Amino acid sequence: MTRWLNEEEQATWQSYIRMRQRLEAAIAAGLARDGLSASDYEVLVALSGAGGQLRAKELGAEICWDKSRLSKHLSRMAARGLVDRCQAADDARGREIRLTDQGREALETAAPNHVELVRRLFIEDMTDTEAEALRSLADRVVPRAERTDVPGIG
Incomplete structure (x- = not known):
């Protein structure tokens, strides 16, 4: 479902x-x-x-x-x-x-x-806290995306 x-x-x-x-x-x-x-x-x-x-x-x-x-x-x-x-x-x-x-x-x-x-x-519009949160999110999302079975990725 x-x-x-x-x-x-x-x-x-x-x-x-x-x-x-x-x-x-x-x-x-x-x-x-x-x-x-x-x-x-x-x-x-x-x-x-x-x-x-x-x-x-x-x-x-x-x-x-x-x-x-x-x-x-x-x-x-x-x-x-x-x-x-x-x-x-x-x-x-x-x-x-x-x-x-x-x-x-x-x-x-x-x-x-x-x-x-x-x-x-x-x-410029990003605070240090927001930048850190974005990097943290990217560090979690990118490895999962690289492991997917999508042509050209991973």
Whole structure:
């Protein structure tokens, strides 16, 4: 038997959905002003955080993208000079994705505006207690979501 959300639970879920959608739209618009999509930025941040390169499989796992989406997006990014796709040194079938100088420059150009927008839209209105509660909630929800049988997750 399905346990439907009660009125308060439904209101909480819908508030979260609206917040996520509006934040994602605002963040995407901010990044677009700097010539990047939100997906570009996500890939560039993951590569930068990993020292500039990752195996394609590791990159996909890091950003929770399936192989097809990752491959198509990396092709577009490579065509724009943001990343290089190279054969892995230790595996003839494996691919390494490398952040190019142009990709690093694009990330460094977009990052200050992105961080300021995140701060203004999300961080500034949150008290320390609320921030701690949000981190605590995320620390409980994320592992459960990663264990689900959903393509591209976990």
